[in-house]
Amino acid sequence: MARQPSTTLALTRIETEEKTTDLKLRLKGKLAVDLADYLRAYVETNGQSVDLDQLVPHMLATFIEADRGFQTWRKSAAGKTSAAA
Numbered sequence: 498m499a500r501q502p503s504t505t506l507a508l509t510r511i512e513t514e515e516k517t518t519d520l521k522l523r524l525k526g527k528l529a530v531d532l533a534d535y536l537r538a539y540v541e542t543n544g545q546s547v548d549l550d551q552l553v554p555h556m557l558a559t560f561i562e563a564d565r566g567f568q569t570w571r572k573s574a575a576g577k578t579s580a581a582a
Contacts, residue, residue: 506535507563510543511555 540546
């Protein structure tokens with residue numbers, strides 16, 4: 498019998514690979530530890546092994562989609578051009 502995960506993560510199972518953009522970051526301290534822990538939690542919860550370069554873009558997308566302030570800004574900025582452009 499398969500063990501059902503007792504934890505639900507905000508990030509759902511990664512299904513497909515999409516177009517990529519290179520992004521290089523260096524994480525230190527608590528954030529580096531937290532990200533490593535999140536990766537382990539993701540693998541345990543979803544039963545799917547992924548690399549950080551697959552996981553981080555999905556985490557960022559989930560954060561952006563959940564950021565209601567950003568979504569409001571995006572809707573209000575739609576069709577407007579930047580003064581700096």
